[in-house]
Amino acid sequence: MLSAIKHGNRKVLLSMFLMGLGQLLYGQIAKGIIFLLIQAMGLWFFIGFGAKAIYGFFSLGALVADPSVGLAGDNSVVMLITGIFAFIMLGLYIACYISNVKGAYNTQLREGCGLPPARFITELKDMADGGFHKSALFLPVIGVCVFNILPIVYMILIAFTDYGGDIVPPALVSWTGLSSFARIISLGQFAPTFSKILQWNALWAIMSTAINYMCGLGLALLLNKPCVKGKTFWRAFPVLAYAVPGFITLIGFKFMFSYGGPINQMITEAGGRAVGFLDLDAKWTARLIGLLVNAWIAIPSSMLLATGILSNMDNSLYESATIDGAGAWKRFKSITLPFVLFATMPVLITQFIGNFNNFGIFYFLRGGLYIDGYFLASDTDLLINWLYNLSIDNNYYSIGAAISLIIFAITSAVALAVYMLSPSYRQEEMFK
Amino acid sequence: MTKKLRIKPAATADAVITYTVLIAVSFLFLFPCLWLVLASFSGSGSIYSFSGFFPGSFSLSSFGALFTDTAMYNYPKWFMNTLFIAVMSCIIGSVLVLLTAYVMSRFKFKGRKALMRGTLVLGMYPSFMGMIAVYLLMTQFGMVNTHWGLILIYSAGAPMGYMVQKGFFDTIPYAVDEAARIDGASSLTVFLRINLPLSLPIIVYTSLSAFTWPWSDFILPKLLLKQKDLYTVAVGLMSLGETEFARFAAGSVFIGVPIVILYFCLSKFLVSGLTAGAVKG
Numbered sequence A: 001m002l003s004a005i006k007h008g009n010r011k012v013l014l015s016m017f018l019m020g021l022g023q024l025l026y027g028q029i030a031k032g033i034i035f036l037l038i039q040a041m042g043l044w045f046f047i048g049f050g051a052k053a054i055y056g057f058f059s060l061g062a063l064v065a066d067p068s069v070g071l072a073g074d075n076s077v078v079m080l081i082t083g084i085f086a087f088i089m090l091g092l093y094i095a096c097y098i099s100n101v102k103g104a105y106n107t108q109l110r111e112g113c114g115l116p117p118a119r120f121i122t123e124l125k126d127m128a129d130g131g132f133h134k135s136a137l138f139l140p141v142i143g144v145c146v147f148n149i150l151p152i153v154y155m156i157l158i159a160f161t162d163y164g165g166d167i168v169p170p171a172l173v174s175w176t177g178l179s180s181f182a183r184i185i186s187l188g189q190f191a192p193t194f195s196k197i198l199q200w201n202a203l204w205a206i207m208s209t210a211i212n213y214m215c216g217l218g219l220a221l222l223l224n225k226p227c228v229k230g231k232t233f234w235r236a237f238p239v240l241a242y243a244v245p246g247f248i249t250l251i252g253f254k255f256m257f258s259y260g261g262p263i264n265q266m267i268t269e270a271g272g273r274a275v276g277f278l279d280l281d282a283k284w285t286a287r288l289i290g291l292l293v294n295a296w297i298a299i300p301s302s303m304l305l306a307t308g309i310l311s312n313m314d315n316s317l318y319e320s321a322t323i324d325g326a327g328a329w330k331r332f333k334s335i336t337l338p339f340v341l342f343a344t345m346p347v348l349i350t351q352f353i354g355n356f357n358n359f360g361i362f363y364f365l366r367g368g369l370y371i372d373g374y375f376l377a378s379d380t381d382l383l384i385n386w387l388y389n390l391s392i393d394n395n396y397y398s399i400g401a402a403i404s405l406i407i408f409a410i411t412s413a414v415a416l417a418v419y420m421l422s423p424s425y426r427q428e429e430m431f432k
Numbered sequence B: 001m002t003k004k005l006r007i008k009p010a011a012t013a014d015a016v017i018t019y020t021v022l023i024a025v026s027f028l029f030l031f032p033c034l035w036l037v038l039a040s041f042s043g044s045g046s047i048y049s050f051s052g053f054f055p056g057s058f059s060l061s062s063f064g065a066l067f068t069d070t071a072m073y074n075y076p077k078w079f080m081n082t083l084f085i086a087v088m089s090c091i092i093g094s095v096l097v098l099l100t101a102y103v104m105s106r107f108k109f110k111g112r113k114a115l116m117r118g119t120l121v122l123g124m125y126p127s128f129m130g131m132i133a134v135y136l137l138m139t140q141f142g143m144v145n146t147h148w149g150l151i152l153i154y155s156a157g158a159p160m161g162y163m164v165q166k167g168f169f170d171t172i173p174y175a176v177d178e179a180a181r182i183d184g185a186s187s188l189t190v191f192l193r194i195n196l197p198l199s200l201p202i203i204v205y206t207s208l209s210a211f212t213w214p215w216s217d218f219i220l221p222k223l224l225l226k227q228k229d230l231y232t233v234a235v236g237l238m239s240l241g242e243t244e245f246a247r248f249a250a251g252s253v254f255i256g257v258p259i260v261i262l263y264f265c266l267s268k269f270l271v272s273g274l275t276a277g278a279v280k281g
Helices: A002-007 A010-017 A021-025 A029-059 A076-112 A120-129 A132-158 A179-186 A190-224 A231-243 A246-257 A262-269 A283-311 A316-323 A328-356 A360-366 A383-393 A397-421 B009-040 B061-068 B075-106 B112-122 B127-141 B147-161 B163-171 B174-182 B187-195 B197-216 B219-224 B233-238 B242-265 B267-279
Strands: none
Touching (some): A010 A076, A021 A076, A029 A120, A132 B075, A132 B187, A179 A397, A190 A231, A190 A283, A190 A328, A190 A383, A231 B242, A246 B197, A283 A360, A383 A397, B009 B242, B075 B112, B075 B147, B075 B197, B075 B242, B147 B219, B163 B197
């Protein structure tokens, strides 16, 4: 781009002034017209909508709605999101602009070598071949930008506003800098709940990941034993559990442990009193049931994974270890475990993060409970459930966004560090 | 002296323990499913009429009610909605994921590693926090209360999970590509004619997971679909109360069974798909 500015000829400069003009002068009609159209659409977009949207992004609206005189005011929340959208469009437009100038400059260089300007058909073919990766990634990147990155940017920005509580449209939202973070620290209600939930959440993530992983591996090893006949038959049961959609399992288990559920019926018939497994005061039973239900759902996939890994393992190591007199436990500890751990490190990270942010379990089993000592949460809620209660159920949008930003920073830093240190990332090339 | 083949006591004990554990585990996995299936055939609807785990009487009335009594809970309609959304998202989403994964595996372009790290980090953001923004976006596009809005979100989000597929493509040797390239094949030809036919396991795995996600998701449809007629099965079943337990069970069995059958038929592919994604990052 820089060299194009320095050494570009008149036609390249014309392209900088009006997209596509240089291409037209070089005789690349189709390409020139496409760039001209992009320029026209860009101008139309920014004059009609984009400029206002970007202005609105910074001001977040000035006009309060007044229904008594039929005045539709500004909706700050919508202005924020359309503002981000306009920024993305601006980025796209700039990318087109750069590729336009670069293209014109390339043609100039070709001319310098005595080559004719590239034909449109040739360039299209080239885009499908040499530039295959760009063409193929175009749609996925756009989709991810609009439906993944834009929402995340939006929520991160919300953390720096006062959106939430009484300040929801039609009231105007404004930028408040770090005050949401300050409120989390200074206001007594948030900090204790945050630390209590964080402790349980960390315990939950470690316990559930360890249980699921070790049980999955154990089950796979059990099925791998030579004395087991009919492996396909035995494997069918965990696969059955794996295949049932998760929400069915969760609602089903909730019914099972409910007051009228079968377990309580059997207890009452035996003369006991019904147990509120998931009741207000059922802190540890509810937590334990959560762990077990999660294990029921997650062990099968761990088992399938371990089965696949074990089938790739070199058996000669085992044989030589057996000849050397290593017992079953020793073989497991020194050969199987390191091998499987090495192979599944990235999955283990994903599972850990997945468990850390496991929304469904306690939402279904014990959702909507608020317990004393917790601010809008219960003692089984994970941070993610608390976030849901805060922002979706109780309008604490900016606080929720700020907390999610803190969690996001912690989890992504940990995961990224582990991921980049893991051999499977660093030695990506080794396996090829 | 003829050596008689005798089973050693230690091995017998080992086998007995192994089979005991296996039977116990299988029972644990089977029982809740069996319970739901039996409940769907129960004579009366409420969970309170059960004695212990099993219904007092059996009949097909729950299934009948599921499809005929549609005034309050229009299950056939929910089912068709879910099927439509899942099939469309599966087709579009799978194409996008496979393309992304293939490019990330085969092309060493500038910014590739940054892109890989970026997607890892982005994937860690609690997704429903973004839902608030997605909802606003959809109101702006005028796509609230439409199924295409859901399909768009599912398909657009699918490429984020390209890691498993990338791991699989990594295992296909480069030599094949290079040979084809020398023969003058373009990138597109190499992808469509050489690599895709070699990737059947991962295509099956991808489309199965792209299908089951919308099939059993409840957060997004709950957020975007406000009319009962537009509900998916997951949202619809969630709106049933304790007295409708048999109806819930019948509805679950009806959407669970096709998925279970699919999984069993394709379990061979599942293992290779899962494994490929695990070994490489």
